[in-house]
Amino acid sequence: MNKLMLAACLLAIATQGFAASTSEQTCRACHTMDTKLVGPPFKEIAAAYKNDSDAITHLKKSMLEGSSGKWGSVPMPANAGLSAAEAEQFSHWIMSLNNASPAAGKEATKEGKR
Numbered sequence: 161m162n163k164l165m166l167a168a169c170l171l172a173i174a175t176q177g178f179a180a181s182t183s184e185q186t187c188r189a190c191h192t193m194d195t196k197l198v199g200p201p202f203k204e205i206a207a208a209y210k211n212d213s214d215a216i217t218h219l220k221k222s223m224l225e226g227s228s229g230k231w232g233s234v235p236m237p238a239n240a241g242l243s244a245a246e247a248e249q250f251s252h253w254i255m256s257l258n259n260a261s262p263a264a265g266k267e268a269t270k271e272g273k274r
């Protein structure tokens with residue numbers, strides 16, 4: 161089971177390349193923009209925390225410490241290789257999806273700030 165997961169992650173990394181950052185590719189083994197994979201799609205996460213003023217702090221914590229029970233029965237393990245600064249950048253990026261037009265997905269990944 162774990163070996164299978166690892167193989168899936170490596171395959172995802174290998175096929176998608178290292179375009180943005182290695183950490184982002186790690187996330188994409190379990191998350192996509194708008195389809196549920198192992199974890200919820202980034203756009204759905206953005207929408208779910210749209211009106212939460214603590215969203216950045218909360219998402220950052222989930223990425224660094226892991227998360228369970230919020231989206232289903234599968235937990236997200238703590239992302240050990242992720243720095244606090246990267247987690248903050250990803251949080252801003254995810255929340256920025258609420259403002260992005262449907263075609264602007266690629267552009268939005270370039271800038272972590274709102």
Ligand code: HEC
Nearest residue numbers: 187190198199222227228229230231232234235236239250
């Ligand atoms: C092994 C698969 C896996 C990896 C790798 C992974 N996630 Fe997740 N992620 C999940 C699952 C499963 C959930 C749902 C957890 C839950 O129900 O609380 C989740 C939930 C989340 C949430 C929502 C947390 C919340 O509090 O609602 C965010 C944000 C997130 N992931 C971001 C990331 C980022 C950024 C990365 C890369 C650094 C990443 N994830 C890597 C599986 C993964």
